[in-house]
Amino acid sequence: MIADIANYISTHSAQLGTQITAHIGISLFALIVAVVIGVPCGYFASKSAKSEALVTAPFEILRVVPSLAVLILLIPIMGTGVKPAVTALTILAIPPVLLNTSVGFRSIPEFMVESARGIGMTEREMLFKVRIPGALPMMLAGIRTALVEIVASTTLAAKIGGGGLGEIIFTGLGLNRTDMLVLGGLLVAALSLLSGVVFDVITRRLLRYKYV
């Protein structure tokens, strides 16, 4: 079996390279879109209970629809390929980013905001010097959850011609070939873990003050 896997890698190395690159590309693209949408929405949600319900509900409802179903539903609208794949993954990734951002903003101790106001900061200064740094750890934790989930789910992109490591897995399923299934599964798992580790390194740099 290990020999089978090694053999597959040696005969399909170019293809594997493209698949891994495509996998990472789709994942990162979806993550960026999810952050761009999720963080502002999370900030808005942290303002009041009403705004939270308003923003969270639609994304939570969307999130319940399985990604595979989202993909198929998007075909008449967006066709096939990378676009619908990124959309489906973004829908999957927004809730963790949004909710953690919202919790992060709300968990800032009142006395910090009071002190900031006390020393004469403007609202704008308070946002950038107190609120955002205060919410950042939670926000990053949410983005990390989303990232790991996206990398694992990008597998589905292969169903609609988006490419990625799912191609090996679905082909292996069709051919009933364990070597391909194991290789594809391991690569996705490794990529998912690796992305988590890389993200942790970045987090440590961003939150240096916590670790001095």
Added chain:
Amino acid sequence: MKKVVRRMLALTLTAAMAIGFAGCGSSGTGAAKAEEKSVVVGSKDFTENEIVAEIYALALEDAGFTVERKMNIAGSVVHTSITSAEIDLYPEYTGTGLITILGMEALTDQEEVYQTVKDAYNEQFNITWLAYAEANDGQGLFISKRVSDEYGITNISQLQANADKLRFSSQGEFDEREDGIPGLTKLYGEFNWKSSKIYDNGLKWEVVDNDEADVATAYTTEARLTETDKFVLLEDDKHMWPPYNLAPIVRNEVLEQYPEIEEVLNAVSATLDTDTVTQLNAKVDVEGEEYEDVAEEYYESIKG
């Protein structure tokens, strides 16, 4: 209060037992009847196989059999079902018998394939292949009508010559399978597709119809091939693929007990050609009719 609950419980229990016994009773008489003249018809888990199995069942009922139906058995276990006598007969494909079940080398002559599987099944499994139908549900490639017209492609040789202008869509396995691209390459030459992408098998029609790919794989009796204004099935001009003719396979034990089965089912097979089967598939998969209704309608039409 407690008493009431207890009484209710006793009542439900009695009722349940009564139903249980009644159930036993009816299945008992069923078994007794079954000794008269009864067969179990099975089918694989896709439309075409279900329709054909249902036609067999109707023909057998017409010939005075009591037919028990066990439809929708996964393709990978249907062979075990018949060898373990859970079903008595089902529609099988000669090529599947040869390559998948017997694990033999692919042959391309349909008569030769049929004789080979007939002999081997009889010897190894005690199963008889009755006469095969002309209908061939084999591997194939189709292209969009537009591209077919533009480049004048109607067979796989022409496809190979024009491959660099065409976008290929596969379900993944076709790129790897010995009877897929590797085999085609050996027989027809290299296919230098303009692009080659992987899609879910169910999407191929949409992908080609929406002009996101030009060529895709299909089985030769797939329902949507009836949409000849959109899709063109390519001729396998160098005979790459083995024939997959439809035929009923029956356990010898059952056939010895009821030899008349042969005549009944051969009469059905004689009417089934590739076009007919494709159209039957289309009635279910495209027009959304129930396979039982389609089978019945067809059987009425051939009963004459």
